[in-house]
Amino acid sequence: MGDLTAILCWLLLATAFGVLTVRRGSLSTSGALAAVVLGLTVVFTAGPRWLLPLFAFFASSTLIDRLLPARGISGDVKDRQPRDAVQVFCNGGIYGLVALWGWDPKLLLVAAAVATSDTWASAVGKYFRQPTLDILRLREVPPGLSGGVSVAGTVGGAAGAILIALLGFVVLEGFSWGAGAWVAAFGFCGMVVDSVLGAGLQARYRHEDGGLSDREVPGAQLVAGRAWMTNDLVNLLAIAGATTVAGCMLL
Numbered sequence: 615m616g617d618l619t620a621i622l623c624w625l626l627l628a629t630a631f632g633v634l635t636v637r638r639g640s641l642s643t644s645g646a647l648a649a650v651v652l653g654l655t656v657v658f659t660a661g662p663r664w665l666l667p668l669f670a671f672f673a674s675s676t677l678i679d680r681l682l683p684a685r686g687i688s689g690d691v692k693d694r695q696p697r698d699a700v701q702v703f704c705n706g707g708i709y710g711l712v713a714l715w716g717w718d719p720k721l722l723l724v725a726a727a728v729a730t731s732d733t734w735a736s737a738v739g740k741y742f743r744q745p746t747l748d749i750l751r752l753r754e755v756p757p758g759l760s761g762g763v764s765v766a767g768t769v770g771g772a773a774g775a776i777l778i779a780l781l782g783f784v785v786l787e788g789f790s791w792g793a794g795a796w797v798a799a800f801g802f803c804g805m806v807v808d809s810v811l812g813a814g815l816q817a818r819y820r821h822e823d824g825g826l827s828d829r830e831v832p833g834a835q836l837v838a839g840r841a842w843m844t845n846d847l848v849n850l851l852a853i854a855g856a857t858t859v860a861g862c863m864l865l
Contacts, residue, residue: 719786
């Protein structure tokens with residue numbers, strides 16, 4: 615009976631969370647359903663405390679978007695849009711798989727650190743609108759365009775990775791400063807890999823007004839990357855890559 619009660623409580627909490635995020639415009643209906651599935655997977659595999667890094671990613675990403683709204687024209691396709699199921703799974707799916715398969719819990723922190731670092735870097739870079747360079751071509755691009763890097767965005771990305779690393783002291787017994795630095799480093803490096811993939815493979819479109827964007831709209835022309843390589847797929851590959859390399863180091 616106790617187990618059944620716990621399950622029902624978690625289902626009620628998850629449902630309330632989903633309804634709240636949809637009403638606040640943070641997630642679409644599909645995004646809320648995906649987040650509920652992801653959260654329940656983590657609770658019943660890794661344990662409730664491991665919701666904290668996942669929640670920190672989601673809450674901090676939502677908060678930073680509201681505190682630092684993009685100013686002017688941004689090349690980012692995700693601006694001001696509720697996150698859908700694809701975005702939820704591409705950013706949190708690896709976290710869920712690590713929990714489901716019972717891998718080293720430090721890899722949960724790495725997966726969350728990469729996602730948080732990338733999201734913070736993008737939000738901070740779009741807000742401060744410093745000169746933004748394509749990480750591969752070293753040409754100026756619009757703030758927020760995948761593959762673009764700026765000083766402010768890079769600092770923001772580092773801060774996001776450090777935030778998740780610090781949570782290791784809360785969720786993992788015996789967590790050390792060395793382990794925290796390791797998690798933060800992988801989170802930051804994953805963000806850099808995301809930028810490299812974004813610059814080298816992600817689809818870029820030139821709009822009729824001459825501006826570059828990740829966004830495909832009527833009249834836009836594909837000028838770089840592959841049409842099937844979306845920002846969501848880039849995020850998934852970067853998180854999966856960083857988590858896999860980190861996992862190999864733990865063998």
